Amino acid sequence: MTQLLQTLINGLLLGGFYAVMVLGFSVFWGVMGVINLAHGEFLMTGAYLAWLLFTSFSIDPFASLLLIMPIMFIVGFIMQKFLLNRLLERPSLATLLATFGISVILANIHKIIYSADPRNVPVSYSGSFELLGLSLPLVKSLIFVVALAIMLGLYLFLQYTRLGKAIRAAAQNKNAAKIVGIDIEQVYAITAGICIALTAAAGAIISPTQAIFPFMGQPFTLKAFTITVLGGLGQIPGALLGGMLLGMAEVMVATYVPGIGTNLGVVISLLVLILVLIFRPQGILTGLKRMPID
Amino acid sequence: MPLLLGLFSVTAACSSKSSEISDKSTDTITIGAAVSDTGKYAREGKDTRQGYDLWQDWVNNEGGGIEVGDRNYKVEIIYYDDEGSPDTTARLVEKLITEDKVDFLLAPYSSGLTKSASAIAEKYDKIMASGGASSDSLFTRGFKNLFSVFTPAQYYTESILKALSTKGAKTIVVAYEDTEFPTNVAEGTEKWAEKYGMEVLAVETYPKDTADLSAITSKFKSLDPDVFIGGGHFNDALLFVRAAKEQNFNPRAMVLTVGASNPKFVEEMGEDSAYIFGPTQWESTMNYQGQYFGTSAEYAQKYQEKWGETPTYQAAGATAAALALHIAIDKADSLDTEAVRQAMKELDEETFFGPINFDETGKNIDKPMGTIQILDNQIQVVVPEEISLAQVNYPVPGWKEREDNDSVASNSN
Structure with missing residues (x-):
């Protein structure tokens, strides 16, 4: 029983992390129709920034979000405004190539600056607390709470603010949004800024639990792709559900299948992806989607 | 032209x-x-x-x-x-x-x-x-x-398992990345464990580029082994220490096959690297x-x-x-x-x-693998005994014990 509860907790915590990790990727795709192949590299950038702030100025990785998010917002804004906006009217291969190029550049710049040696942020509270015979990892619990807060914040922003509504309108029908006076390019740039800031934030908060190195990004991009398809595009409840499902499945299989569990967990997640694509291609929850123009 | x-x-x-x-x-x-x-x-x-x-x-x-x-x-x-x-x-x-x-x-x-x-x-x-x-x-x-x-890789853990078995270690768990070198090390480990009379409680593999190993440590925690042997590369070494601490998994000895003997490891992990063992080909000490x-x-x-x-x-x-x-x-x-x-x-x-001393196939069969243990933030050779200056520290204190010791120490200051 304890083992089962512990497994559920581990799955929940991993799921919460997956959910916040995927947000930026999912909204980017949902609103602009761009698959950001540099997603993992922006996550890595956030992790390195947190490491730098921690080792140079002893700033806690959770506190460093206040610095990292504005910086990365500007990075995302500029990337969209001066690069991706120009490519949106081209075939989608153009944005795929552009983001792939950015991912290669980012990874190698970090390798030059920080070398390939793996880093870690050794926060003082990396242990666990015991509750009814269960171990609750402190850092991961904190990541979970922050992840929920970020998701709630983004949800309220998209749902109730003028800018949030503009973003959703742009996602639903670009031309109609233009007609009612929304500056699409500006909205896109702001959306990209938000997405990159969120992704870097996810990287920063997981920095105490991960080995940080320049080439850590790619597996995260792949995972983000899986979760987005699983949960439904550009939708926060979808990201949460997709993340939870994947986290829970991986941890369950890893814990209860002896020997090859961790390997099998990865297989299962891709198997689920294929099944979803066959039987429910719009994702488990229907996400942001383009309205037919006619 | x-x-x-x-x-x-x-x-x-x-x-x-x-x-x-x-x-x-x-x-x-x-x-x-x-x-x-x-x-x-x-x-x-x-x-x-x-x-x-x-x-x-x-x-x-x-x-x-x-x-x-x-x-x-x-x-x-x-x-x-x-x-x-x-x-x-x-x-x-x-x-x-x-x-x-x-x-x-x-x-x-x-x-x-x-x-x-x-x-x-x-x-x-x-x-x-x-x-x-x-x-x-x-x-x-x-x-x-x-x-x-x-x-050679299959001898990586021989000397440390021999030393730990004489200190009373009886059970062992193994986790390794399923690529060539870690697999060689792990196969050797199972062989040596048997030779030195230790029971292998579980063996787990994981894929390259994995970002979370807490399911493995959580599973191992319920087996409560004396010795944990794990890893494939430097990154996994970091992940295993993080996962063990956050799950409060306390093997009496933690051996990480790659990473621990690199001074960067102590730099990045700080106090959490304490007591960890790692094989090494050579140290100047x-x-x-x-x-x-x-x-x-x-x-x-x-x-x-x-x-x-x-x-x-x-x-x-x-x-x-x-x-x-x-x-x-x-x-x-x-x-x-x-x-x-x-x-x-x-x-x-x-x-x-x-x-x-090369054998017929060209590998050096006489050189024992050394093992270091991180003691007082120093990489100290502890095995084999005849060439080492420090002693094997076994069993090592659990995570909670270390915290208590720290708080006692800071209170008394």
């Missing part, structure tokens, strides 16, 4: 090179080495070159050359950059043999590149000495020209001694003087590999491949790097 010019300059360079060599061939032994200067092994490649160069300088100056018959030979190493690519390595080794007409070969850094380089050496029947490869699969191909001074470079510490000092940095085990291995070749030429009293090969096989020598 530029292509033509390029061709000319290459031919010119080659002809000048070969004339130079033929002029000197009466009193120079030429040795070829394709070693990484760029690419993913750039760092280790630099160490390897510096190790080889240290030997070259030492032979030519302090050592006064190598006596073969009644002649005195100087040595000259010809280097090329293999760029970390097995294909380039193969091409360059072929060039060294056919164009530069080297007498002997020194291997590149890494098992992968050595695999490719040694295949060419075998094809042309040239002896290749390696100081940077430990994969077992290098020695199961029936080659007769590759000799490696590193302890080991108490080895040989006829040629003196003790391990004296070697390290010589290296420091020449290169301005402390030698890594890759650098020391490179020097030891070149030294093994040197001693074999000395003993054979000949430059003939057959004679030197025979001398390599018969070699049984104590060196600053540890004992060197």
Whole structure:
């Protein structure tokens, strides 16, 4: 029983992390129709920034979000405004190539600056607390709470603010949004800024639990792709559900299948992806989607 | 036109090179080495070159050359950059043999590149000495020209398991990445555990690039083993320590196969790296001694003087590999491949790097793997006992105990 509860907790915590990790990727795709192949590299950038702030100025990785998010917002804004906006009217291969190029550049710049040696942020509270015979990892619990807060914040922003509504309108029908006076390019740039800031934030908060190195990004991009398809595009409840499902499945299989569990967990997640694509291609929850123009 | 010019300059360079060599061939032994200067092994490649160069300088100056018959030979190493690519390595080794007409070969850094380089050496029947490869699969191909001074991967955990079993460790769990090197280490581990009377409670594998290992540690926690052996690479080592601490998983000894002996590990992990064990090919604090470079510490000092940095085990291995070749030429009293090969096989020598004694397949069977433990933020050699300065600390305190100790310590301050 304890083992089962512990497994559920581990799955929940991993799921919460997956959910916040995927947000930026999912909204980017949902609103602009761009698959950001540099997603993992922006996550890595956030992790390195947190490491730098921690080792140079002893700033806690959770506190460093206040610095990292504005910086990365500007990075995302500029990337969209001066690069991706120009490519949106081209075939989608153009944005795929552009983001792939950015991912290669980012990874190698970090390798030059920080070398390939793996880093870690050794926060003082990396242990666990015991509750009814269960171990609750402190850092991961904190990541979970922050992840929920970020998701709630983004949800309220998209749902109730003028800018949030503009973003959703742009996602639903670009031309109609233009007609009612929304500056699409500006909205896109702001959306990209938000997405990159969120992704870097996810990287920063997981920095105490991960080995940080320049080439850590790619597996995260792949995972983000899986979760987005699983949960439904550009939708926060979808990201949460997709993340939870994947986290829970991986941890369950890893814990209860002896020997090859961790390997099998990865297989299962891709198997689920294929099944979803066959039987429910719009994702488990229907996400942001383009309205037919006619 | 530029292509033509390029061709000319290459031919010119080659002809000048070969004339130079033929002029000197009466009193120079030429040795070829394709070693990484760029690419993913750039760092280790630099160490390897510096190790080889240290030997070259030492032979030519302090050592006064190598006596073969009644002649005195100087040595000259010809280097090329293999760029970390097995294909380039193969091409360059072929060039060294056919164009530069080297007498002997020194291997590149890494098992992968050595695999490719040694295949060419075998094809042309040239002896290749390696100081940077430990994969077992290098020695199961029936080659007769590759000799490696590193302890092979399957022996990585032998010495530490032996030491822990005498301290009373009875049970063990193993987790490893399912790629070649970690698999070799893990297979060896299961074998040694059985030999030293320990029960293997569970074995787990995980894929490359995994970002979360907490399911494995959580599973192991319920088994409560004495010894945990895990890892494949530096990154996994970090992940395992993080996962063990956050799950409050407390094995009485935690052995991480790669990473722990790297000073960067202590730097990044801080206090959480305490008590962790890790195998190591060589440390300058080991108490080895040989006829040629003196003790391990004296070697390290010589290296420091020449290169301005402390030698890594890759650098020391490179020097030891070149030294093994040197001693074999000395003993054979000949430059003939057959004679030197025979001398390599018969070699049984104590060196600053540890004992060197090659078996039929070319692996060094006499060098025990050392093990370090991180004690007081220092990397201390604890096994084997006869060459170490510190004692094995077993059983190690659990995570919660350490926190309590810390708070007691800070309260009393």
